[in-house]
Amino acid sequence: MYELVESHAHLDEIEDIIQTLADARQSNISAIVAVGTSLTSNKKILKLSQEHKGLIYPSLGLHPWNIGDLDFEQNIDFIKHNIDRSTGIGEIGLDYSKGVKERADKALQKSVFRELLELGNKHNKPAIIHSRYSWQNCLDIARETKIKKAVFHWYTGPLDILKEIVTQGYYISASPAVEYHPEHRKAIKEVPLEKLLLETDSPVIYHRGTGLEYRSKPADLVRTLRGVSELKNIDESTVAQITTNNARYIFNI
Ligand SMILES: [Zn+2]
Numbered sequence: 622m623y624e625l626v627e628s629h630a631h632l633d634e635i636e637d638i639i640q641t642l643a644d645a646r647q648s649n650i651s652a653i654v655a656v657g658t659s660l661t662s663n664k665k666i667l668k669l670s671q672e673h674k675g676l677i678y679p680s681l682g683l684h685p686w687n688i689g690d691l692d693f694e695q696n697i698d699f700i701k702h703n704i705d706r707s708t709g710i711g712e713i714g715l716d717y718s719k720g721v722k723e724r725a726d727k728a729l730q731k732s733v734f735r736e737l738l739e740l741g742n743k744h745n746k747p748a749i750i751h752s753r754y755s756w757q758n759c760l761d762i763a764r765e766t767k768i769k770k771a772v773f774h775w776y777t778g779p780l781d782i783l784k785e786i787v788t789q790g791y792y793i794s795a796s797p798a799v800e801y802h803p804e805h806r807k808a809i810k811e812v813p814l815e816k817l818l819l820e821t822d823s824p825v826i827y828h829r830g831t832g833l834e835y836r837s838k839p840a841d842l843v844r845t846l847r848g849v850s851e852l853k854n855i856d857e858s859t860v861a862q863i864t865t866n867n868a869r870y871i872f873n874i
Pocket of ligand 1: 656
C-alpha cells in the first residue's frame, strides 16, 4: 500500500476538520501541507498544526489575492516572526487576472513576492507559488532571489516556461483539475514524475457548473493521483511513491 502527501490545502477554510482529517488518513494521506494566505489564515494553520503534529505541516504565506485588501506589512511581519515554525513560504506569488491587478498592481505584487521569497531563501524554506497568468515573472523572480526549492502549484502555463521551471530544478503540483482542464493536463503530461507533487487546493470547487461539481477536501487527493496515473500511463503506486518522495524531500518532512 502506498502513502500520499497532500502538498497544498487551505485547511483554515474547511469547517469539519476532525472528519476531514479522518477521511484523509483513510485515503492513505500521511502528511498535509496547510498553506496560509493571510494573517488570520496563518494564525489558524499554526494552531491546527500544533493540534495535529506529524500530520499537518504549516506553510505561512500571503496570497496575491489578499495583498490589496490587507495591511501587507503587518502580514509580512507575522511571517517573519514565525518563520522558524513554518515548513515553507507560501502560498505566495503573482496573479495577473484583472480583478486582482485592480486591487494590487503588478509592481506591488512583485515587491511583496520578492520580499517573501528572500525571507524563505534566508531560512532555507521551499516556496509554494501561485503563478496565474504570471508564470514567466514568477519564474524570473524566483531565480533572481536564488531560492533553491520551489513548487509552482496547479500549473496551467505554457510548456516552454514549464521546461525552464524543470531545468531550474523547481517542481509543479497537480490538482484534481487534471481530470479535465486542458492546459493543466498538457503540463502534467509533459512534466517528469520526478518534478511533480500532488495537491487538492481544498476546498476549491471542481467541475464547476457541471453535473460533476464538488467541493474538494484533502481525501480527493486520490482523484489527483488517479488522474495523473491515467494521463501519464504510469501505475498509481509508482506515481504515489515518487510524488511522496518528492514532497518529503522538498518540505523536509
Ligand atoms: Zn491555494
